[in-house]
Every structure is written in C-alpha cells, then in structure tokens.
Amino acid sequence: MIRAGRTFLDGSFRAAAVVVEGRTIADVVGPRDRVAKARSVLVPDDAVLLPGLVDSHVHVNEPGRTEWEGFRSATLAAAAGGVTTIVDMPLNSLPPTTTASALEIKRAVAAPSAYIDVGFWGGAVPDSLGALAPLHDAGVFGFKCFLSPSGVDEFPHLDRAQFLAAAEEIAALDSRLIVHAEDPALLHDHGALGRGYGAFLASRPPESEASAIDTVIDAARRTGCRAHILHLSDAHSLPAIRAAKAEGIALTVETCPHYLTIAAEEIPDGAAEFKCCPPIREAANQDLLWEGIVDGTIDAIVSDHSPSTIDLKRAGGGDFGLAWGGIAGLQVGLSAVWTEARSRGIPLERILPLFTTGPASVAGLEGLGVIEPGAPAHLTAFGVDDPLVIHAARLLHKNPITAYDRRVLTGRSRRTWLHGKSIYNVTEGGAGEAPRFRGNPRGRLLSAAHVRAGGSGDT
Ligand SMILES: [Zn+2]
Numbered sequence: 001m002i003r004a005g006r007t008f009l010d011g012s013f014r015a016a017a018v019v020v021e022g023r024t025i026a027d028v029v030g031p032r033d034r035v036a037k038a039r040s041v042l043v044p045d046d047a048v049l050l051p052g053l054v055d056s057h058v059h060v061n062e063p064g065r066t067e068w069e070g071f072r073s074a075t076l077a078a079a080a081g082g083v084t085t086i087v088d089m090p091l092n093s094l095p096p097t098t099t100a101s102a103l104e105i106k107r108a109v110a111a112p113s114a115y116i117d118v119g120f121w122g123g124a125v126p127d128s129l130g131a132l133a134p135l136h137d138a139g140v141f142g143f144k145c146f147l148s149p150s151g152v153d154e155f156p157h158l159d160r161a162q163f164l165a166a167a168e169e170i171a172a173l174d175s176r177l178i179v180h181a182e183d184p185a186l187l188h189d190h191g192a193l194g195r196g197y198g199a200f201l202a203s204r205p206p207e208s209e210a211s212a213i214d215t216v217i218d219a220a221r222r223t224g225c226r227a228h229i230l231h232l233s234d235a236h237s238l239p240a241i242r243a244a245k246a247e248g249i250a251l252t253v254e255t256c257p258h259y260l261t262i263a264a265e266e267i268p269d270g271a272a273e274f275k276c277c278p279p280i281r282e283a284a285n286q287d288l289l290w291e292g293i294v295d296g297t298i299d300a301i302v303s304d305h306s307p308s309t310i311d312l313k314r315a316g317g318g319d320f321g322l323a324w325g326g327i328a329g330l331q332v333g334l335s336a337v338w339t340e341a342r343s344r345g346i347p348l349e350r351i352l353p354l355f356t357t358g359p360a361s362v363a364g365l366e367g368l369g370v371i372e373p374g375a376p377a378h379l380t381a382f383g384v385d386d387p388l389v390i391h392a393a394r395l396l397h398k399n400p401i402t403a404y405d406r407r408v409l410t411g412r413s414r415r416t417w418l419h420g421k422s423i424y425n426v427t428e429g430g431a432g433e434a435p436r437f438r439g440n441p442r443g444r445l446l447s448a449a450h451v452r453a454g455g456s457g458d459t
Contacts, residue, residue: 001038002379002417003031004049009371012349013048020377023419027373043381047414050352052084052116052378054369056141056359057230057254057302058330060086060118063109064094068308069398071113074330075443077305077396079424080436081331082380082413084116085446087363090123090144091155092306098123098155100138107445114443116418117378117458119363121178124166125156132169139447141363142176142228147212148184151277151325157184164219171225175448176364178228181212182278193321195270200320204279209234217244220251228362229253231304233278235288242297252362254300255289257336258327258403270318274403276304276327290344293354300358301337301351305330310401328402331395335388335409342410348384364448365457376458377420380413388412418442 002020006013007028015031019038029035043049055078061068078086088106090097097103097120110118122140124132132143145166146157157180158166170177186208193199213229217240220227229241232255244251258276263283267274274280292298306326316322329336334355341351356369367375392405416424421442428436444458451457 001035002041002043002049004043004047004381005031005045006048007371008048008050008349008352011353018049018371018379020420023377025371025373025375025377028371046385047381047383048348049371050082050380050382051356051369051371052380052416052418053082053334053355054085054359054365055083055302055305055330055333056087056300056363057089057304058086059089059092059306059326061092061307063105065092067398068092071110071118072115072441073396073398074305075113075115075118075441076437077331079115079416079418080396080413082334082382082416083330084378084380084416084418085119085365085368086116087119087121087141090121091150091152094154096123096155097121097140098125098128098135100134103135103138103140111445113441114445115423115437115441116443117446118443119365119446119448119457123155124158124170124177126158126162129162129165129169133173136173136175137449139449141365141448142178143170144178144180146180147215148180148182148187149189150180160215163215164222167219167223167225167227171223176226176228178230179212179216180231181216181229182208183211183215186211191321192316192319195318195320197264197267197269197274197320200275201264201279201281203321204277206234206236206281209278210237210240213237213240217249217251220244220249221247224250226250231256231259231278232289232298233259233281235285235292238288238292238297245297252299253297254302254359254362255292255298256302256304257329257333259289260286260293260301261336261340262403272313272318272320272323273401273405274327275320275323275325276306277325290346294346294350298354300362301333301354302359303330303333305397307397307399310399313401328397328399329404330397332390332404332409334382334413335411336404336407338384338411339409364451365446377417379417381415382411383414384411386410386412386414419444
C-alpha cells in the first residue's frame with residue numbers, strides 16, 4: 001500500500017491508500033484502512049502521489065544515431081522525471097520506423113534497455129503511402145508525418161496531395177495521423193542565419209504554423225481521420241483549433257514545456273540549445289498558450305525530447321541556422337511547467353491531466369495516467385515545493401546539453417514506481433543520479449495491436 005495525504009484521483013487531491021498487487025492497482029482505499037499482509041509506504045505530506053506521467057513525444061534515436069540518445073539513457077531520464085511511459089518518434093533513428101521490419105529492429109534494441117514502458121509511432125513518408133497497413137498491424141500507435149522538411153534526408157515530408165492521401169489511408173485503418181505542422185512555402189530556410197535568435201525566429205513565422213494547421217484541419221474534416229497537431233508553438237492558431245474541435249472534428253493538439261516556460265526575448269546569442277522547430281516565440285505568445293492550457297483547448301504537454309550530440313548543437317559556432325534543432329528536456333517537464341504554472345496562479349491539478357490522461361489519449365493509451373483499480377501500478381511521488389536547480393551534466397539523458405541548464409525550478413519527482421516496483425528513489429544512492437535506480441530494466445514494450453485486442457498494451 002502506498003499511502004498519501006494528497007493522492008491525485010479523478011482530477012483532484014484526496015487522502016488515500018493505493019493498494020498494489022503484483023503489477024496492478026488492486027484498490028484505492030481510505031488513508032487509514034488496513035489490508036491484510038500489505039506492506040505500507042508513506043508519501044510524506046509535502047509530496048503528492050501522482051499517476052506515472054505519459055510522454056507521447058520522445059525521439060530516442062536508437063539504433064543508428066545512438067550517440068544522440070539511446071533507450072537506456074532516455075528511459076532513465078524519464079523515470080527520474082516521473083515518466084513511466086513514452087511513445088518513441090519514428091525519425092532520427094536508422095532505419096526510421098516506416099516499415100514493419102524497422103519496427104522489429106526498434107523493438108529488439110529497446111527491449112533489453114528500457115527502464116520504463118515504451119510504445120512506438122510509425123512514420124508516413126512518400127514511399128510508404130499505400131502500404132501503411134503492415135506497420136499498423138505490427139502495433140504502432142499512429143503515423144507521424146511532416147508538412148515541411150524534417151531535418152533528416154531519410155524521412156521526407158509529404159506534399160499536400162500526399163498528405164490528403166495519408167489521411168484517407170489512416171482513416172481507413174482507424175489509426176491516428178500526427179503532424180509536424182509548418183508550411184514550407186512560408187519558411188525562410190536558407191542555411192546560416194547568424195548567432196542572433198531574432199533572425200531564426202523570423203525565418204519560421206507564425207503564419208507558417210497557421211497555414212499548416214489549416215491544412216491539417218481541412219484533411220481531418222474531409223477524411224474523418226483522427227489528427228493530432230504536434231508541438232504547437234503559435235498561439236494565434238488556437239482559435240482555428242477551438243473552432244475545429246467545436247465542429248466535431250477529431251482533432252487534438254499538444255504543446256511543450258519549452259514553449260510554456262521560455263520566451264524568445266530571453267534566449268542569448270549563439271545559445272543553440274534553445275533551437276527547435278517550430279521555434280520558441282515571444283512572451284506575449286506564451287501568455288496566449290497558457291490560456292489554451294487553462295481553457296482546455298490544448299490536450300497534452302509533452303517533451304518533444306529531441307537531442308543530438310553537443311557537436312551538432314554547436315555546429316556553426318552558435319549559428320541558429322546551422323545548429324541541430326531539438327530540445328532535450330525529458331527529465332524536467334513537470335518541474336518546469338509546474339514552476340511556471342505556480343507563478344501564474346494555476347493549480348497543479350489543472351496541469352496534471354496534460355501530463356497523464358491527455359497524452360495517453362493522444363496515443364490511444366486510454367487506461368494509462370490514472371490511479372484506479374485495474375490500472376497498471378505506475379506512480380510517482382512529487383515533492384511540490386522541492387527546490388531543483390537544473391545542471392545539464394546531472395541530467396540522465398545522453399548528451400549534457402539542455403535549454404533548461406541552470407534554471408531554478410520548484411518541484412521534482414522523488415520516487416517512481418513502474419508496474420508496482422520502486423525503480424527510482426531520489427533519497428537513495430550516493431554521488432550522481434544513476435545509483436538511485438533499482439535493479440535491471442523492467443520496462444515493457446507497448447503495442448497498439450494489443451490494445452485493440454482488448455489488452456493492456458504491454459506485450
Ligand atoms: Zn519531435
């Protein structure tokens with residue numbers, strides 16, 4: 001039994017004891033109830049007990065670019081951040097996950113290394129159109145595509161006609177289409193841009209996102225395909241998203257901690273660790289994104305953890321046009337967003353669904369991100385007032401570079417349980433973070449095919 005004075009149940013905090021049997025939550029009972037033979041763990045009153053977080057947007061890059069990120073380091077970082085399930089993106093690994101055989105290769109390298117549960121997105125690229133069914137049948141949770149160049153040659157983007165064809169095909173499979181929404185016609189992607197952030201920001205204007213989001217909404221309306229907008233940065237697109245949802249279009253949208261907690265105005269010259277696409281925009285835009293969080297338009301907050309080697313981030317000596325785009329933040333998402341939410345007077349319970357049931361639903365993993373009988377016993381104890389200063393070198397993802405370096409945050413996961421087993425405990429171990437992990441990797445690989453067959457997803 002894990003007892004806590006504040007347990008996140010059905011959207012609010014209550015005193016409760018979570019009864020774990022094997023890998024599953026057997027019951028949720030009163031805080032003083034006793035269960036025969038149960039060993040009891042008490043979560044102190046200055047921490048809350050949460051469902052394990054779900055991050056449906058992570059680039060692990062293994063195999064092929066394992067020097068950028070691998071399953072061992074990514075899942076250790078996730079567990080230390082309270083995350084118990086990630087869904088891996090189909091690009092930046094080699095091969096990209098665009099065929100059933102590529103998925104098999106991914107699964108084979110992930111299986112022995114994953115400290116938490118891992119599912120996989122597939123990719124829809126020009127060559128795979130018309131042939132998405134085998135990858136769907138093999139268990140991906142949906143298909144990612146780009147409307148603009150992806151940054152890697154082996155994962156080309158779709159033009160508008162191809163995009164519409166993909167939406168039709170994915171609708172027929174009853175799967176999901178998740179979209180990097182920037183319109184290439186409105187981007188000024190011309191190599192070197194200099195060390196100032198302003199030129200990079202101007203090269204990817206909000207109109208580019210707005211135009212691509214219109215394309216996504218139009219395709220979802222015409223085909224009935226479930227569509228998801230990845231990493232929304234431009235808040236001026238929120239009215240169109242609200243209207244589409246009100247119209248009944250099957251549309252969801254995510255944003256990321258960096259868009260909610262970092263503003264363009266504060267990014268120093270040459271600091272390419274802040275480069276991502278779409279870009280971090282100005283503070284006024286960030287305020288509007290927060291309105292989209294509070295009013296429920298935005299469904300999920302996910303890391304879009306997309307690391308590379310330090311050399312690639314520093315390519316061009318801090319030139320924002322030449323550096324690799326992608327922010328590493330898998331371990332710090334809830335801490336960063338909670339710190340900002342608190343300063344805005346927004347309660348923790350308002351943002352928690354966006355880290356739990358929201359991303360679970362985006363990926364079709366209903367049943368995750370909740371504390372209730374029958375759910376997998378994925379839990380994290382989060383110290384809501386714990387001071388946390390981020391040091392890139394102490395984070396557990398592979399390459400010690402992050403946009404959050406030296407940020408002063410409030411709140412951190414102290415302990416994480418996966419399938420009922422304590423896997424991470426911040427109070428254990430000596431120097432460094434790695435000793436705080438118990439045992440061998442116990443993460444399971446998730447399959448959408450297994451979910452469709454009525455299973456829990458883990459295979
Ligand atoms: Zn991404």
